[in-house]
Amino acid sequence: MTEERISQIRDAANAAIKAFGAEGLALAVVSEGSIVLTEGFGFSDKAANEPMTENLLFPIASTSKAFTAACAVMLSEDGKLNLDKPVNTYMPQFKLFDPIASKETTTRDMLSHRTGLPRHDLLWITMDEAADREDLVFNRLPNLKPSQPFRYLWQYQNLIYASVGVLVEKLSGKPWEQFVSERIFKPLGMDTAIFDSSTPGASYAKLYKTGDDGSNVEAFPEKTGAIGPAGSIRASVSDMSKWLLFNIEKGKVGDAQLIGPAYAEISKPNIPYQLMPFEVPGSVRVGYGLGWFIDLYKGETVVSHGGNLTGSSTLVSMIPERKDGLVILASQDSTLMPYALANAIYDIMLEKGGQDWNAFYLEQEKAMKAQPEQMKSSLLATQVKDKPLTHDVEAYVGEYEHPGYGKVTIKAENGELSCVVNSLELKFTHFHYDIFLAEIVGMPILASFQTGLKGEIASVSLQLEFTLPDLIEFKRIPKEANA
Amino acid sequence: MEDFNKFIQSQKQALEKAGQAGMAICAVKDGEVVIESCLGFRDVDRKLPPTPNTLFPIGSNTKAFTAAALMILADRGKVKLDAPIQDILPELVFADDSANTATPRDLLCHRTGLSRSDLLWIMRPYIVRKELPLIIKGLDQAFPFRSTYLYNNIMYACLGRLVEVADGRKWEQFVKEEIFEPLGMKTASFDIDSSVSSGDFSLAYEKSGQNGSLESVSFSRLHGMAPAGAINANIREISNWIRLHLQKGLFDGKQIISESGIRDLTNPQIPVNDNLVEGSEVKSLGYALGWSAACQRGEIVVSHGGNVNGSTSEIGFMPSRNAGIAIFVNSGSSVLPMAAMHSYFDLLLGASEKDWVMEAEKGLSALMEQAMPKAETPAQGNMSHDLEEYAGSYSHDAYGLISVKPSGDGLAIRFAERDLALTHTAFETFSFAWEGIPASVAFETGTSGKVEAALLSFMGSPIRFKK
Structure with a gap:
C-alpha cells in the first residue's frame, strides 16, 4: 500500500473522530495480506494528555463471538464435535423452551443465531457478575420463551453464545477462557489479550459516553460474567491485527495451520439477517456465518462483526478475496463511527470513493438515538387518565420470581415503588391501573401487577423482551417460603 | 442508448455456436420493451422461426406464479405464510415430526429438508394433485428441517394444492383469473396440449449422440405436479409479468400483489449452494419465494431458471435499473438463457463484456460432477439366490x-x-x-x-x- 493511501486512511480516522465528537480510536489495517497500519488516533485521556495508542486494551465486546465460533470449529477438526449434530448429543443437559429446538439445535444453529430465541438481553444485563455459566445455560435458558419458530429467522442471541462456551468447556475439559488463550491468543502472539475477569498486564484505553450536558464523560464497560463467550475479550488493536490476519489467511498463522479446511464453514452464510434499522448505500446483506456477518460492499464480499459494551464500539472487518481488512476499536459508547470509518477506508482501498460516510452514519445514529424518546411518547399517548392503583402501595411490596430471569424485589419508599431486577434498580412511575412505567438501559418499559383470586397481588409482569407478545411474568414468592 | 443490436448479434452467435434450435428474448427497461427478438427455429425441420407469440414451456419459472398466487391469498387473509401449512392442509404430513410445523414459507423457499424425490415424477406421473400431500410421509428427509436449502418440486405441487384448498378454485383457474388475465396473458396455458392446439409453439429439442445433433423430444407433462413447472407462455406476454414485479405489484392501475408482497417474494430466505455463476461479478444472496436473488456487480438481480424436456428459460429483473429480461430457448439444459440475462444486465451497468456462456458452462459441469456418483472399483461376487x-x-x-x-x-x-x-x-x-x-x-x-x-x-x- 502506498504512503499516500496510508495517509488518506489516517486523515479518514481523524475526520471520523472529529465528526462523531469521539475522544479517540485505535486502528489496524491489513492490505493484500500484510499489516500496513496499527495506530492510535486522538486521545485516550485528553485532560491528562495521554494519546491513544495501538497497545491500549479495549473491551472488543461481541467481536469475541468469532473466537468462540473458531473454538467450535477447532473442536470439529479435533474430531470432538460435529457442527451439524444436535448439541444435546454432547451436553444432554442443554434444553430450550421450544421442544423442537430442544431436540434439534445444533452448534451451527447456535453460532448462526437461529434457535428462535429473541435477545433476552436484559437477563444477562441485570445478572449478577458472579453468576455461574452452567447455571445460566442449563437452568435459566430453558425457561426463556422463543419469539419465532425454530430456525425461522435470524435473531441475535448472546446467551446462546455462552452455551457454546459451555460446550467448548465440556468437550475440552478446560474453561472457555483457557481454551481461547491456549489455542488462539498464544499461537497468534496476542500477548496482551485477556478476558474481563482477568488482571490486565497492559493499560486500558479510557472509555467515554455522552454525559447529560452533551460532553464526553468516562464510561465503564459491563463485566460480561457468565456470558463471557459472547463478548468478554479485551485486547489491543495490535493484538487484534494478528487475529484479523489469521482470519484473512483462513486459519493460518505463519506456517501453522490452526484451522484447516473447516475454516470454510466460518464465513459461509447460514441464514439471512437484519441488524440495523436502515439500508446502507452500496451494501447488500448476505447472511450470518459462524460469529461473522457476510455482506457485499460495492460488489465485494465483506466478512465482519461489530461489538458494543458501555463505552466501547468495535469492528473487525475483512474482504477475504482481496486479503484486505481492518480493526477499529473506538472508546465511545454506542457509536456507528466504526462503520463509517470502515466504509471510508474500503472506499480508499477499493478506489471507489464518493460518499460522506460520517454524515450518513451520524444521521442514522441520530434516528436510532431518538427511538427511546419516540417509544416513550407513543406509550404516553396510550395512557388512560385518572385510573389509580387498586391497592395500597404496601400491597405490591414483596419478592417475585421467574424461572429464567430470576428474582425481582418490589420496594416502597415515600409512597413510590421501585423494582430491583437482579442487580439493577428500576424506578416505577405510576401509569394507569396497576401498570407502571420504568426505564431500563434507556428504554421505556411497562410493568403490570396482577391481582389473584383472593384479592392479593399475585404477580408482576415486566416488558423485558419487546419481541414477545407476552410480558415476562414474575410470580410472587409466598411470604412463608420467604421466611 | 445501449447497443441492443450488438447484444442480439452476440446471442445469435451463441445460439449458433451451441448448435441449439431457437431463442426468444424480451427485455424491458423503464417500463418499455427495449428488446423483442426471435432467433433460430421453433421447428427445425420445417424451418419455422419463433415469433414473439410462440409459446415455450417456462418450466420452473412456474414456481414464481405459484408463489405469487399464495401471496395474493396472503394479501386477502386467506393464507398465512408463517402459520403451519397443516392449519389449511392437515393431510400434508412429513415423516420427520419437526417438519410437521412447516409453514408455506418453508416450502416456498425449499427449506423443509425433504429429499428432492424427483423419482416421483417418473414413477407416478399421473398422481393427482389432491393425493400428493398424502404420500409425503413416505418420502425421506435428506437434511434436518430448515437447516439447508434443497430444491423440491414436490413441495411446490403441494403449494398448488394449498392454493386450491384455501381458495376453492383449481390452481390453474386461480392463476389464470388472478394473474394471467389482469396481465393480459391471453395465450399462456398450463398444459402442452393447449400450446400445440394454438399452432404457434416451439418443439422441444435435446442434443443427443456422439455428434451432439439436435433431436426432437417429447414434451414434459406434469399433470398433478403442474404448480412446480407446467406453464407455457410467449415472450411478449411474459414481459408484463416482469413489469408487474418492477412496478411493485401494480399493473394497469391495479394492485395485483401488494407492494410488501412483492418485497417478500423477492427477499432471500435461505442461502443456496447451486448457483451456476458464483464468482467475483455475481454473488448469490439466497432463495426467496419462487425466485432467487443474487448481486451482479453490486446490484440486486432477482431471477429464476426453468428446465423441462427440450426447453430452458430464464426470467430475471434488476430493480435498481428498472429493467428485466426473459429468454426462452427450445433446447434442454441450455446455459444460454442465464448467460444472456447476465450479459443484458452487464450492458445496462456499462460493464465490460464477459463470456457468461463459458462461465455458466463451467458452473454447470462442476454441479454435474458433484451430482454424479463417484466411479468406484466394482465389487465382485456371486449372487446368493436363484x-x-x-x-x-x-x-x-x-x-x-x-x-x-x-x-x-x-x-x-x-x-x-x-x-x-x-x-x-x-x-x-x-x-x-x-x-x-x-x-x-x-x-x-x-x-x-x-x-x-x-x-x-x-x-x-x-x-x-x-x-
Whole structure:
C-alpha cells in the first residue's frame, strides 16, 4: 500500500473522530495480506494528555463471538464435535423452551443465531457478575420463551453464545477462557489479550459516553460474567491485527495451520439477517456465518462483526478475496463511527470513493438515538387518565420470581415503588391501573401487577423482551417460603 | 442508448455456436420493451422461426406464479405464510415430526429438508394433485428441517394444492383469473396440449449422440405436479409479468400483489449452494419465494431458471435499473438463457463484456460432477439366490411399485412403465438404465433367508421397496 493511501486512511480516522465528537480510536489495517497500519488516533485521556495508542486494551465486546465460533470449529477438526449434530448429543443437559429446538439445535444453529430465541438481553444485563455459566445455560435458558419458530429467522442471541462456551468447556475439559488463550491468543502472539475477569498486564484505553450536558464523560464497560463467550475479550488493536490476519489467511498463522479446511464453514452464510434499522448505500446483506456477518460492499464480499459494551464500539472487518481488512476499536459508547470509518477506508482501498460516510452514519445514529424518546411518547399517548392503583402501595411490596430471569424485589419508599431486577434498580412511575412505567438501559418499559383470586397481588409482569407478545411474568414468592 | 443490436448479434452467435434450435428474448427497461427478438427455429425441420407469440414451456419459472398466487391469498387473509401449512392442509404430513410445523414459507423457499424425490415424477406421473400431500410421509428427509436449502418440486405441487384448498378454485383457474388475465396473458396455458392446439409453439429439442445433433423430444407433462413447472407462455406476454414485479405489484392501475408482497417474494430466505455463476461479478444472496436473488456487480438481480424436456428459460429483473429480461430457448439444459440475462444486465451497468456462456458452462459441469456418483472399483461376487427368488413385486408407500420377473436367461425390471433388462454386477446388485440414466437395484435377504426388499438407486439416495 502506498504512503499516500496510508495517509488518506489516517486523515479518514481523524475526520471520523472529529465528526462523531469521539475522544479517540485505535486502528489496524491489513492490505493484500500484510499489516500496513496499527495506530492510535486522538486521545485516550485528553485532560491528562495521554494519546491513544495501538497497545491500549479495549473491551472488543461481541467481536469475541468469532473466537468462540473458531473454538467450535477447532473442536470439529479435533474430531470432538460435529457442527451439524444436535448439541444435546454432547451436553444432554442443554434444553430450550421450544421442544423442537430442544431436540434439534445444533452448534451451527447456535453460532448462526437461529434457535428462535429473541435477545433476552436484559437477563444477562441485570445478572449478577458472579453468576455461574452452567447455571445460566442449563437452568435459566430453558425457561426463556422463543419469539419465532425454530430456525425461522435470524435473531441475535448472546446467551446462546455462552452455551457454546459451555460446550467448548465440556468437550475440552478446560474453561472457555483457557481454551481461547491456549489455542488462539498464544499461537497468534496476542500477548496482551485477556478476558474481563482477568488482571490486565497492559493499560486500558479510557472509555467515554455522552454525559447529560452533551460532553464526553468516562464510561465503564459491563463485566460480561457468565456470558463471557459472547463478548468478554479485551485486547489491543495490535493484538487484534494478528487475529484479523489469521482470519484473512483462513486459519493460518505463519506456517501453522490452526484451522484447516473447516475454516470454510466460518464465513459461509447460514441464514439471512437484519441488524440495523436502515439500508446502507452500496451494501447488500448476505447472511450470518459462524460469529461473522457476510455482506457485499460495492460488489465485494465483506466478512465482519461489530461489538458494543458501555463505552466501547468495535469492528473487525475483512474482504477475504482481496486479503484486505481492518480493526477499529473506538472508546465511545454506542457509536456507528466504526462503520463509517470502515466504509471510508474500503472506499480508499477499493478506489471507489464518493460518499460522506460520517454524515450518513451520524444521521442514522441520530434516528436510532431518538427511538427511546419516540417509544416513550407513543406509550404516553396510550395512557388512560385518572385510573389509580387498586391497592395500597404496601400491597405490591414483596419478592417475585421467574424461572429464567430470576428474582425481582418490589420496594416502597415515600409512597413510590421501585423494582430491583437482579442487580439493577428500576424506578416505577405510576401509569394507569396497576401498570407502571420504568426505564431500563434507556428504554421505556411497562410493568403490570396482577391481582389473584383472593384479592392479593399475585404477580408482576415486566416488558423485558419487546419481541414477545407476552410480558415476562414474575410470580410472587409466598411470604412463608420467604421466611 | 445501449447497443441492443450488438447484444442480439452476440446471442445469435451463441445460439449458433451451441448448435441449439431457437431463442426468444424480451427485455424491458423503464417500463418499455427495449428488446423483442426471435432467433433460430421453433421447428427445425420445417424451418419455422419463433415469433414473439410462440409459446415455450417456462418450466420452473412456474414456481414464481405459484408463489405469487399464495401471496395474493396472503394479501386477502386467506393464507398465512408463517402459520403451519397443516392449519389449511392437515393431510400434508412429513415423516420427520419437526417438519410437521412447516409453514408455506418453508416450502416456498425449499427449506423443509425433504429429499428432492424427483423419482416421483417418473414413477407416478399421473398422481393427482389432491393425493400428493398424502404420500409425503413416505418420502425421506435428506437434511434436518430448515437447516439447508434443497430444491423440491414436490413441495411446490403441494403449494398448488394449498392454493386450491384455501381458495376453492383449481390452481390453474386461480392463476389464470388472478394473474394471467389482469396481465393480459391471453395465450399462456398450463398444459402442452393447449400450446400445440394454438399452432404457434416451439418443439422441444435435446442434443443427443456422439455428434451432439439436435433431436426432437417429447414434451414434459406434469399433470398433478403442474404448480412446480407446467406453464407455457410467449415472450411478449411474459414481459408484463416482469413489469408487474418492477412496478411493485401494480399493473394497469391495479394492485395485483401488494407492494410488501412483492418485497417478500423477492427477499432471500435461505442461502443456496447451486448457483451456476458464483464468482467475483455475481454473488448469490439466497432463495426467496419462487425466485432467487443474487448481486451482479453490486446490484440486486432477482431471477429464476426453468428446465423441462427440450426447453430452458430464464426470467430475471434488476430493480435498481428498472429493467428485466426473459429468454426462452427450445433446447434442454441450455446455459444460454442465464448467460444472456447476465450479459443484458452487464450492458445496462456499462460493464465490460464477459463470456457468461463459458462461465455458466463451467458452473454447470462442476454441479454435474458433484451430482454424479463417484466411479468406484466394482465389487465382485456371486449372487446368493436363484434368479427366480428375486422375482416379485416390491412396493414403497410413496413411489409405488417396481416388479422383477424372469426374462430370457436373466431378470427384467418393470420400472416407470417400461420393462428393462437387469444386468448382474456383483453379489445381490443388478444394474439397468432408464432413458440413459444409470440405475441399480440391490436385493436384501431377510432373517428368514428370503429376498424381502429391493434397494433402488436412481438419481439420489437409495430407496427401499419392500416385497
